[in-house]
Amino acid sequence: EAGVAQSPRYKIIEKRQSVAFWCNPISGHATLYWYQQILGQGPKLLIQFQNNGVVDDSQLPKDRFSAERLKGVDSTLKIQPAKLEDSAVYLCASSSPQDSPSSYNEQFFGPGTRLTVL
């Protein structure tokens, strides 16, 4: 089974430029997540999609960040304009809903995109 794919793996931009990241989840996974992980911290959820609808975007800085999952499969996260503090690893994860109350929705993570803003 193929894992979560992300591209690019690395990106270096100057502040005020824009950047986009792409994620392709595991086939059949309805739920897709974008996380931001700053060095030395745990991942922070930015946005969660269920199919092509947004479930939670409460921690997404909407003045500069946007994300879409138009066909309910792959997703794009954009930053415009970037700030120095956006330097981080952007992780995409996916999970598949389980029907049994005793089961759990393990999230599978992609390799991440390391963004450096200069």
Place this chain on the structure above:
Amino acid sequence: GQNIDQPTEMTATEGAIVQINCTYQTSGFNGLFWYQQHAGEAPTFLSYNVLDGLEEKGRFSSFLSRSKGYSYLLLKELQMKDSASYLCAPTGGGNKLTFGTGTQLKVEL
């Protein structure tokens, strides 16, 4: 809101046992995940606890006390490859994970 507390760093010897503690305060708690993250890599799933008690999986075990807001990850027969960050992540509604800052474990000879 969520408040998660775990030690920043721990050091242990190869072959030994180490326990990584995590305390949490959350709203709408469903269960608790532990993830392992090697430097420069994505987090990988280790365990999930929804009921009180100990879940054992090979060299790794995880414990949960819902009433105390407490969990620990127990690693036995430590190997050098176990050097990594260990992330405690309680879950709320909608399978939303909130990660702690992680415990950086260093395994020495």
